Amino acid sequence: MKVAVVDDTEHVREMLVSMLVLDGFEVVGQGASGEEAIAIASEGRPDVLVLDYSMPKMDGLTAARKVREAVPGQSIILYTAYLDEALREAAAQAGVAVCVGKVDGLETLERSIAELCLQIQKG
């Protein structure tokens, strides 16, 4: 199962990549901005794209919309430090499959990725 990680904070991105590799996922790309997210989604064709919300220039929601324009049907998980109802709603409209808060811990993220992959395989 292929995943890609986009987060502008280097150590967080490194941590996520290490963890996902150790969990047995194939990490097909990693990036630090919205623009990179579009390129990674188009080229690496990950099953699931983990996208940070707070990034300079282009935030996660805009990036999600643009990714889904470039790659329709791309499954996206919005991974954010600050999560509220308004953001959940906006994320759903932008085509984000799941929103995961950074404080919810890595288990939630791992579980969400696994569930999404399963759905894709079934679909």
Next chain:
Amino acid sequence: MPTDTKGLIGLKERGRTPSHFTMQRIQRYLGTAITMRFIAIAGILVAVFMRVGEMPQAQIRFILWIAGFELVSNLFYFSVGFRRWPRFAFHFSGLVDIAAIGALVSLTGGSNSEFVTLYALVIVFNGVFYGWLGVLSATLPSMISLAIASVASDQIVSLQSVAVEMGVFAALGFLASQVGEGEKKDRRELKEGAAQTARQADEIHALYETSITIGSHVEAEALLSTAVSRTHELALEMWGADLVTSITLLDPSREEMTVVRIEGDEDHAQPGDRFPISALKPAILERLMKGQPYFVAPDEMGDLREMFNLPEGATAISAPITDGNEVLGALAVRSNSGAVPTADQLEIMHAISNHIASALLRVRALENERKRRAEATALFELARELNAINDLNQVLHRIAQSGLSLAQVNACALALLNVEGAGIDPALGALATDGDGLRVTIADLAPLAIDEMVQALQERRPIEIDHLTGSEGSRRAAELLGVSRCLIIPVLAHETPLGILCFGYRSLSSRFSIEQMQLGEAIAGLAAVAIENVRLLQMHQDKLTELKELDRLKTEFVSTASHELRSPLTSISGFSHTLLRHGEELTQEERTDFLTVINQQAKQLARLVDELLTVSRIEEGRLALSFQRIDVPALAAECIAAARARTDRHELVTDFPPDFPSVVADEGKLTDILTNLIDNAIKYSPNGGRVEIGGKTADREAILWVKDDGAGIAAKDLDRVFEKFYQVEGRPKAGGSGLGLFIVSQLVHAHDGRIWLESEEGQGTTIFFALPQRRATDILGLSAQRAR
């Protein structure tokens, strides 16, 4: 011009004749006259009846002829004569009466007759009322008629006895005439008194009419016009031609008089002409100031003769117009032919001037009342208008314009104090003049030291100055405004001085009235309220904008802080979670890497928490500084050494001159400043490069800088980088909270220093800060001060 007159208005001119008095007298004695006539006729008829047998026919015919003549004359007397020729009719009928009675008495027995007494009474009556002529007129016809009767009746009465009787009666009549003369004299005096009374009544009537005419006016202009023309008319009636009547008013300065109205020969003076009161002779001036009417002889004309080119020998009478206490002006009649007035005429002038004074005071009070009402309305309108204006400059201009028109001055200025309250703010204020355009602005007045402004603000009262006696600053200000006399009114808001309102007159002789001062204070009060309102509104709006911005920044901070605090936490929790779950699967190197990240992120968290605490301390004013003398190059080297542990991609250098002096500062805070700036420089030059800490000395300051050749900052962000929570948009994230430069700037300011930066996008940034050079003895005081 005759000096003796028949009074204010001659009787002839009033349509009365001297015979008026004769008529009165006739009417008074009419009853007596009628009685006399009836007695005479009745007497004749009785005498004839009693002696009808004794008298010859001729005698009876004669007597009846006399009686008929008496009757005819009486009829004439009471019908036509009395109305047409009263005097003639009266005397004529009187003579006929006497002749008839004389004849009758003679015919009926002379002294033995009961008519002797009646005859004596008639003569006495004539003596009393007509004098000796009356006696003569009574006795002479009697003697003639007696002589005729005596001849006609054949010596019925002896001529001798009748002559003796006549002599006795004449003497009696003469004595009566003497008594009559005394009474006549009394009557003459009475007549003259009556004429005098009538004249005075006429004068009172004329004065009454004048006062009614003058008093009917409600405007000063019209009042003065009427007063002069009416007085002139009366003066012409009193003294004839070649007169000039005028009213002059004393200026508020009480130094000059202005001719306001003039009638008659206008070759010498015109309305609007002014003359100083010093042109009057001292004695004349004294009488004027005492409010007494006076005569001005040709040699007392003083400088006025030359000033107005008055004819030689001209005289004048003048009556001051006073309000009871003070002289307002004077009513004057000049005689070019040099007439001298009587005391009565002076009194008449005085009476007229008193009427003018009271009418003038009444009219002025009315005009004042009207003006006050108009001012109140205008002030009310102004207040309402000012309420709707939100722009301070517009408010100031509106007030200056209103001040100009309401106070009727030549210039009006409204200047506000600068922030220090020490002088005029060159950027705020308004000027207005009635002339064609201003060549100065408030900024031209701002540098002037106007002592009177300070005085007006300190004493909280209007100060009047003129360009001769004012301070140098005020003289220059007046010159710039093109005025000679100024009234400076303080503008105070709750006793706090805001600025000044200034009225100006071009002419030095124009003076400010109490009313203008009161009006000025009212406008200044309005100005204070309006200025405060606009400032409060502005402050409120600024505060609102500031609060909105703060709110936005806080929201942003919550988002940033949660992101920034959670990012290290995410890493720490993620790596520790991975280590726990997959520890055995990892190589030693991987484990070390993971633990290093955990360690770094824990430090980053600690640093963020420190920064938040520092900001909190700064905002609560709890920042305690401990001053000491610091060797800055050495401290900079330490900071560089410490920073080297955090980067291996940057060249870190110091650049200080060898004689760089030590600086008095808090060592810990200075370290924080330098570390923060170095970290910033490293953070924003991610591709490596040179970071330099330098220093130099300038005018009583030590200037330090940290320079990088990194990404630089866009011009639009330059002003805001020292703001709290401000982060340059779109910059690659480098673990900042938006607090670093804010903390640095606050720490510099706490050292009484200043901070600024130079940057160009893509070319790098240099942040400078300057700390004041202090002596060692300052250290103790500074520390104590900061501790407080």
